[in-house]
Amino acid sequence: MTSPPTRTPVVFDCNVFAQALINPRGPAGRCLLLAQQGRVRLFLSDFILNELRELPAKLPVKLGVTLDRVEALIVDLAKYAEPVAKVPSLFTYARDPDDALYVSLALVSGAMLVVSRDLDLLDLMNDANEEGRTLRARFPQFRVLTPPAFLTMVTVE
Amino acid sequence: MDVMVLTISIPPEAEAKLQQRAAEAGEELQSYVARLVAQFAGPPTPLDDISGPIYQRFLESGMTDDELADVLERAKHEMRAERRGRRQAP
Numbered sequence: 591m592t593s594p595p596t597r598t599p600v601v602f603d604c605n606v607f608a609q610a611l612i613n614p615r616g617p618a619g620r621c622l623l624l625a626q627q628g629r630v631r632l633f634l635s636d637f638i639l640n641e642l643r644e645l646p647a648k649l650p651v652k653l654g655v656t657l658d659r660v661e662a663l664i665v666d667l668a669k670y671a672e673p674v675a676k677v678p679s680l681f682t683y684a685r686d687p688d689d690a691l692y693v694s695l696a697l698v699s700g701a702m703l704v705v706s707r708d709l710d711l712l713d714l715m716n717d718a719n720e721e722g723r724t725l726r727a728r729f730p731q732f733r734v735l736t737p738p739a740f741l742t743m744v745t746v747e
Numbered sequence: 748m749d750v751m752v753l754t755i756s757i758p759p760e761a762e763a764k765l766q767q768r769a770a771e772a773g774e775e776l777q778s779y780v781a782r783l784v785a786q787f788a789g790p791p792t793p794l795d796d797i798s799g800p801i802y803q804r805f806l807e808s809g810m811t812d813d814e815l816a817d818v819l820e821r822a823k824h825e826m827r828a829e830r831r832g833r834r835q836a837p
Contacts, residue, residue, distance in 0.1 A: 605819040609812070612805045612819075614794035616812040626791040641823065644830075648822035654804040659797065666792045688827050707816045708823070 598744055599631040601696040603706035604641035606737060611663055612653055617737035621705060624744060625670055632671040633699040637691045639664055674699050683721055686710045693725065693732075702731040705740045712736065 602621065609618035625632035642664065646655045680697045683690040689711050696704050704711055711734045714722035726732055735743060757765070769779035795802065805815065 605816070605823055608819050609815060610794060611798050612801055613812055613815060614798045614802055616815075618812075619794055622794060626794070641826070644826050645819070645822055648826045650818065652804065652808055653818075654801050656801075659799060659801060662792075662797050666797060668787050669789065669791050686824075686827070688830075708820060 597629060597631045598703070598747065599633065599699060599701035600625075600703045600705055600740070601633050601692055601699065601701050602638075603692060603704065603708055603711065604638050604645065605707060606705055607638075607642050607663060607667075608645050608649075608655070608660075609707075609737075611659060612655060617741055620741055621737045624741075628670065630744060631701070632667075633695060633701050634667060634671045634673050635677050635691070635695050636673075636675075637677070637688075638695070639667075641688075672699075681725055683710070683714075685713075685721070696732065697729060702729060702733065703740075704734045705737055706734060707736055 602625075606618045606621055609616065610622040613619060614622075621630075624630045642660055643657065646657050646660055649655050674695060677691065677695050677698055679690070679694055681690045681693045683693065686708075689708060692704050692706070692711065693714070696702055706712065713719045714725060714732075714734050717723055765780060766776055769776045772779055774782070810818070
């Protein structure tokens with residue numbers, strides 16, 4: 591008997607959701623499609639959903655991103671994403687304290703992986719970044735990948 | 748049709764909201780909640796359908812996906828800066 595394939599656990603930056611909503615055919619859209627297809631385990635927190643809800647007010651009007659569409663996406667996420675109710679602070683990041691909440695969710699859920707285009711988050715993988723170096727010394731499996739790099743990783747697996 | 752019967756506990760605030768929404772939908776609470784639960788067990792909605800006209804507007808904008816990522820990152824950091832400002836305000 592063969593065991594079912596392991597689904598890669600992952601945390602998405604709120605902007606991966608936003609980018610998937612705006613350009614569903616792009617890399618972010620393909621990342622979310624993997625979650626919809628059950629090929630990856632997507633973890634969520636209230637903080638991420640609240641960031642996603644706040645975004646439309648800051649986006650150019652020409653993109654036409656409305657709160658209704660964001661809410662429709664959030665309602666749909668309940669069908670396939672796994673909410674984590676309590677996310678203890680396992681990491682602090684002076685450069686952007688809000689990014690630390692994504693890292694903490696990745697650590698507490700066991701995902702150990704954040705997908706983001708945020709340069710502050712991506713820089714945690716840089717050895718010149720002391721906070722990133724300390725984090726990865728404690729959690730060697732921890733990674734931050736861009737959506738295209740994540741797609742490559744999942745395809746190769 | 749075989750149906751599964753579940754007994755669940757929900758907080759009073761959630762019950763009040765669900766009662767209100769069921770009444771607005773003209774349904775009994777039990778059937779309203781059963782419909783919601785069945786909906787969440789259903790297949791995800793295609794992203795194209797959720798995006799609707801937004802994707803078309805993105806295509807018409809002439810923006811590349813990388814440029815969109817930059818716009819979103821700027822928006823996120825502006826939103827966070829405002830949030831921090833609100834927290835620090837007396």
